[in-house]
Amino acid sequence: MKTIEELMAIRESAKKKMTVREDTGDDNIRVVVGMATCGIAAGARPVLNAFVDEIEKRGIKGVTVSQTGCIGMCQYEPIVEVLEPGKEKVTYVKMTPEKAVRVVNDHIVNGNPIVDYTVGVATK
Amino acid sequence: MRELSLNVLDIAQNSIAAAASCIRIEVLENSAAHTLTIGIHDDGKGMTEEQVQKVLDPFYTTRTTRKVGMGVPLFKMAAEQTGGSFTISSKVGVGTHVEAVFKTDSVDFTPLGDMPSTVVTLISMNTDRDFLYRHQVDDKEFTLSTGELRSILGDVPLSEPEVVQWIREYVKENTELLYGGVQV
Numbered sequence: 380m381k382t383i384e385e386l387m388a389i390r391e392s393a394k395k396k397m398t399v400r401e402d403t404g405d406d407n408i409r410v411v412v413g414m415a416t417c418g419i420a421a422g423a424r425p426v427l428n429a430f431v432d433e434i435e436k437r438g439i440k441g442v443t444v445s446q447t448g449c450i451g452m453c454q455y456e457p458i459v460e461v462l463e464p465g466k467e468k469v470t471y472v473k474m475t476p477e478k479a480v481r482v483v484n485d486h487i488v489n490g491n492p493i494v495d496y497t498v499g500v501a502t503k
Numbered sequence: 504m505r506e507l508s509l510n511v512l513d514i515a516q517n518s519i520a521a522a523a524s525c526i527r528i529e530v531l532e533n534s535a536a537h538t539l540t541i542g543i544h545d546d547g548k549g550m551t552e553e554q555v556q557k558v559l560d561p562f563y564t565t566r567t568t569r570k571v572g573m574g575v576p577l578f579k580m581a582a583e584q585t586g587g588s589f590t591i592s593s594k595v596g597v598g599t600h601v602e603a604v605f606k607t608d609s610v611d612f613t614p615l616g617d618m619p620s621t622v623v624t625l626i627s628m629n630t631d632r633d634f635l636y637r638h639q640v641d642d643k644e645f646t647l648s649t650g651e652l653r654s655i656l657g658d659v660p661l662s663e664p665e666v667v668q669w670i671r672e673y674v675k676e677n678t679e680l681l682y683g684g685v686q687v
Contacts, residue, residue: 381673386655389669393659414628416574419513420504424624431627435664446628448520 415449429476506616521547585609
């Protein structure tokens with residue numbers, strides 16, 4: 380069972396790490412998941428969780444996962460945008476947890492966007 | 504929506520959009536009465552009488568990216584199709600209360616689903632807000648307050664991956680206990 384004592388221990392270990400990490404702010408990669416009614420209904424919650432889990436499992440630093448509202452392409456939800464500083468935004472559509480894991484590995488870790496999952500291919 | 508926990512996630516987004524600083528989510532299950540009551544209460548900017556009427560209309564939305572707003576109507580439908588009820592009340596500058604009662608013995612009852620996932624998603628994606636979560640199953644109860652977690656964590660943010668992981672396990676384990684140790 381998880382206990383409050385454990386949370387206190389996490390606090391102590393996290394405090395030490397935080398001082399090291401603070402200066403990585405600006406070159407963060409941002410993963411933004413659409414979480415409006417359309418996104419949620421299409422399965423955005425497991426997609427968001429898959430990103431968070433995979434990033435944590437691999438111990439990847441400098442990536443933040445956040446949520447946004449509807450961007451007006453409800454039929455392509457779940458939609459995920461990957462924003463890398465100095466690069467063009469990549470918009471992935473009809474995402475699944477399995478695709479999310481691939482995006483983390485191929486795009487975020489290795490720097491190769493998966494063209495097949497992007498909005499450009501889907502709307503052709 | 505495939506499960507009610509997704510409706511909760513969706514309705515709570517409205518509270519976040521309404522600049523609520525504290526969002527209270529209550530899930531009350533009464534197996535003798537065959538009812539499930541879900542309440543989402545916020546201290547956001549609130550709505551006028553007229554706006555409250557309008558949110559029940561799927562063709563009303565405050566957003567500009569699309570012309571429909573299905574969140575509240577879908578939640579209302581999910582409750583009413585079981586023979587339950589739905590109420591929404593709001594006051595400008597005070598906040599909004601949404602409450603839905605479901606008859607769990609109806610064939611049209613949508614399962615509650617993965618509430619821990621909804622709670623953790625809300626907390627970890629909105630660390631600038633406070634959440635009060637209460638889940639009651641008959642005489643058993645689990646409560647979680649991000650305010651309390653914050654006071655334990657001090658300077659360490661709720662968004663810290665290890666903290667999120669702890670919250671996820673903590674909510675999941677305690678929710679399972681509500682159902683007598685059955686996996687949710």
